[in-house]
Amino acid sequence: MRPLVSLVRLNKSFGDFRALRDVSLDVAAGEVVCIIGASGSGKTTLLRCVNQLVEPDSGAIWVDGELAGYRAAQGRLHRLSEAEIARQRRATGMVFQRFNLFPHLTALGNITEGPVQVLRQPRAEAEAEARALLARVGLAEKAESYPAQLSGGQQQRVAIARALAMKPRLMLFDEPTSALDPELVGEVLAVMRELAASGMTMIVVTHELGFAREVADRVVFMDHGVIIETGTPAEVLSAPREARTQAFISAVLA
Amino acid sequence: MAAVPHSDLPDLSDHVVVRRMHWGRWAAVAVILLLLASLARAFAVGQIEWQVVGQFITAPTILSGLLNTVVMAVAAMALGIMLGVVAAVMRMSSNPVLQGVALGYAWLFRGTPIILQLLLWFNLALIFPTIGLPGIGWVRTVDVMTPAFAALLGLAINQGAYTSEVVRAGMLSVDVGQYEAAKAIGMTRLRALRRIVFPQAMRVVIPPLGNEFIGMVKLTSLASVIQFTEILHSAQNIYYANAHVIELLIVAALWYLLVVSILTPLQMLLERRFSRGSAGGR
Numbered sequence: 142m143r144p145l146v147s148l149v150r151l152n153k154s155f156g157d158f159r160a161l162r163d164v165s166l167d168v169a170a171g172e173v174v175c176i177i178g179a180s181g182s183g184k185t186t187l188l189r190c191v192n193q194l195v196e197p198d199s200g201a202i203w204v205d206g207e208l209a210g211y212r213a214a215q216g217r218l219h220r221l222s223e224a225e226i227a228r229q230r231r232a233t234g235m236v237f238q239r240f241n242l243f244p245h246l247t248a249l250g251n252i253t254e255g256p257v258q259v260l261r262q263p264r265a266e267a268e269a270e271a272r273a274l275l276a277r278v279g280l281a282e283k284a285e286s287y288p289a290q291l292s293g294g295q296q297q298r299v300a301i302a303r304a305l306a307m308k309p310r311l312m313l314f315d316e317p318t319s320a321l322d323p324e325l326v327g328e329v330l331a332v333m334r335e336l337a338a339s340g341m342t343m344i345v346v347t348h349e350l351g352f353a354r355e356v357a358d359r360v361v362f363m364d365h366g367v368i369i370e371t372g373t374p375a376e377v378l379s380a381p382r383e384a385r386t387q388a389f390i391s392a393v394l395a
Numbered sequence: 396m397a398a399v400p401h402s403d404l405p406d407l408s409d410h411v412v413v414r415r416m417h418w419g420r421w422a423a424v425a426v427i428l429l430l431l432a433s434l435a436r437a438f439a440v441g442q443i444e445w446q447v448v449g450q451f452i453t454a455p456t457i458l459s460g461l462l463n464t465v466v467m468a469v470a471a472m473a474l475g476i477m478l479g480v481v482a483a484v485m486r487m488s489s490n491p492v493l494q495g496v497a498l499g500y501a502w503l504f505r506g507t508p509i510i511l512q513l514l515l516w517f518n519l520a521l522i523f524p525t526i527g528l529p530g531i532g533w534v535r536t537v538d539v540m541t542p543a544f545a546a547l548l549g550l551a552i553n554q555g556a557y558t559s560e561v562v563r564a565g566m567l568s569v570d571v572g573q574y575e576a577a578k579a580i581g582m583t584r585l586r587a588l589r590r591i592v593f594p595q596a597m598r599v600v601i602p603p604l605g606n607e608f609i610g611m612v613k614l615t616s617l618a619s620v621i622q623f624t625e626i627l628h629s630a631q632n633i634y635y636a637n638a639h640v641i642e643l644l645i646v647a648a649l650w651y652l653l654v655v656s657i658l659t660p661l662q663m664l665l666e667r668r669f670s671r672g673s674a675g676g677r
Contacts, residue, residue: 194575223583231581241576245594245671255580258590287671300576307580 143206145170145311145342146191151200153186153366160186161197162366170310173343175353175374178363179389184346187363188313191344192233193226205232205310231259234304238316240296242288248275248299249284252306260307267306274302278332294325298332305336312336314345350393354378362386447642451633452649460629461650467546467625468612474551475611476604479558484588486559487566497559504556510617513549516540517621546618546625554611561603565596597669605662609655626650 144167153161160183168174176184189195190202193210202209209229211218221229243251252271256262262270275281278298288296297317304312314333318326330352337343337356347353353360353374360377362370362385370377370386381387451457486497504512519526520536527533569592577587619628630643 192579194578227578227581227583230578233579235576235579237572237576237579239572241570241572243573243576243591243595245669254590255582258586259581303580 142169144168144203145172145205146344147201147203148187148190149201149203151187151190151197151202153183153190153195153197159366161190161200164200164363164366164368166361166368166371168311168342168344170342171340172358173337173341173345173356174359174361175345175347175357176361176363177347177350177353177377177389181365182363183366184361184363185315186366188315188344188346191311191313192230192235194235204229227259231255231307232310234307234309234312236297236300236304236312236314236317238319240288240293240300240320242296242300242303244288247285247287248280248291248302251288251299252303255303255307271302271306274305275299277305277335278302279328292325293321294328297321297329301329301332301336311342311344314343314347316346316348318347318349348393350378350390362389364389443641443645444639445642447639448645448649451639451643451646454633456629456633457626457646457650460624460626461654463543463623464612464615464625464627464650465654467543467550467615467618467623468608471547471550471554471615472608472611474547475554475558476562478551478555479560479562480593482555482559483562483566484585486563488584501556501559504553509549509553509614510620512553513546513618513621516549517542517545519545542618542621542623545621546615546623549621550611550614550618554607557607558604561600561607562596564603565598565600566592568599569595594669598666601662601666601669605658605665608662609658612654612658613651 146166146168148164148166151161151164152159162183164183164187166174166187176187178184186195190197191204191209193202196210207229210221210226212221213219242248243254246254249268249271252274253264253267256267256270257264272281272284275284278301280295280298280302283291283295283299288299291299301312301317317333318329321329326349330349333343333345333352334356345353345357355374357374359371360374361368362377362381362383364385370381370383376382377386378390381390482497482500485493486501488494517540519540523536525533526536526539566588573591573595574587577591582590615623615625616627618625619631622628624632626647630647634640634643
């Protein structure tokens with residue numbers, strides 16, 4: 142079966158810093174892939190390439206059989222228009238480390254913004270679905286709250302609901318619990334666990350090795366812009382083959 | 396009490412707190428009152444005929460001048476904000492041509508005095524006797540370029556050049572993560588600006604824009620040099636006839652003060668409207 146996401150030989154530099162070096166990765170539909178690694182290892186850059194928040198210097202990104210950002214014709218790649226790229230992004234939900242909720246909109250407004258403004262869904266229908274999503278992340282009673290009135294964990298759960306409202310084929314998580322107080326991490330991981338169990342395809346950049354061990358189908362370890370090791374959680378987390386993976390895991394668990 | 400660690404320290408719990416006397420403040424108040432009193436006396440015994448002020452404050456010429464001032468200030472500011480928003484969006488775009496146009500616009504209209512710009516627009520007929528578009532029609536410039544239209548163009552285009560920088564500052568004040576979150580739910584740049592960025596930028600933009608609006612109310616007085624009959628021009632027309640120069644200038648000053656006094660609470664209302672969701676207000 143064709144993978145839902147194919148990243149083929151991605152390279153990306155920021156000035157002199159090489160964030161990605163010839164990185165390739167396939168993710169099958171329904172698979173949960175956790176990417177681990179030290180900061181600066183390129184894992185966030187890799188994730189942001191998938192929904193084109195970062196444009197790679199070279200390489201190809203395929204999402205659901207569609208080439209991201211370009212149209213291939215007669216041996217040439219033609220850059221897509223901004224509107225076409227925006228359309229491609231709809232199929233991919235993204236959850237940010239710092240939540241990035243829209244502070245001038247209520248929780249409900251944050252969730253209905255995309256469906257109403259981008260998908261042109263009728264407002265009443267979008268609100269009904271948004272309330273169902275809020276209930277799913279355990280925040281049914283917070284519909285009218287503004288982000289500033291919510292805790293970090295609640296904000297991140299609203300952010301997950303906002304991404305799900307676009308009915309994405311794929312969800313990207315960029316260190317979704319790194320900005321949270323320790324006691325709020327669990328409630329966000331619980332929502333992500335439920336999402337994984339529902340069959341959603343997920344790529345998760347995380348430092349939560351426990352979550353990766355429990356939920357991931359596959360764990361990818363990155364270092365200095367290269368995928369060092371990939372395998373099941375048991376293989377990569379419990380019996381890593383590479384010395385760099387071993388060093389990283391023992392440093393995190395220490 | 397068990398909570399007091401050293402029982403040998405004096406117990407201050409029954410002492411009354413005495414407020415500090417601010418002798419300097421009292422002295423300053425006395426000096427200011429003295430100055431104000433002498434100023435009031437100077438105006439009272441000076442050669443000002445206050446009944447003339449009272450007589451002309453609601454004169455039809457003055458009131459129509461006031462109306463022209465207010466309408467021109469609102470219209471020029473509205474058009475100026477539109478131009479400023481467009482110029483700011485162009486300046487912040489990734490298109491170098493649009494960036495260049497926006498930079499050139501701000502350079503040209505911030506670089507020359509507003510009074511010169513007003514005179515240029517008003518005298519446009521000297522270089523372009525007719526204006527129009529091929530296929531649509533041509534008109535004589537003098538028929539179109541009335542004092543009011545020249546004043547509107549001059550004030551609005553000049554205001555747009557300044558407003559573009561205010562709007563740009565507002566756009567820069569919004570976190571990059573907001574642009575990214577908007578993109579991630581499939582918004583194009585313009586939709587993200589309209590729905591996500593501008594509502595948040597308003598909080599930063601309103602105080603300086605309120606400032607500029609107050610400036611605009613007074614800037615309209617410059618249009619008197621191109622015969623636009625705003626309130627200062629009306630006052631001048633009257634004192635050219637009756638020689639009550641100071642009285643009519645006071646009439647105009649009182650109206651300017653009143654208009655500006657009304658604008659300040661309006662600005663506060665707007666600020667409250669756009670602080671929704673911020674930590675300060677709802």
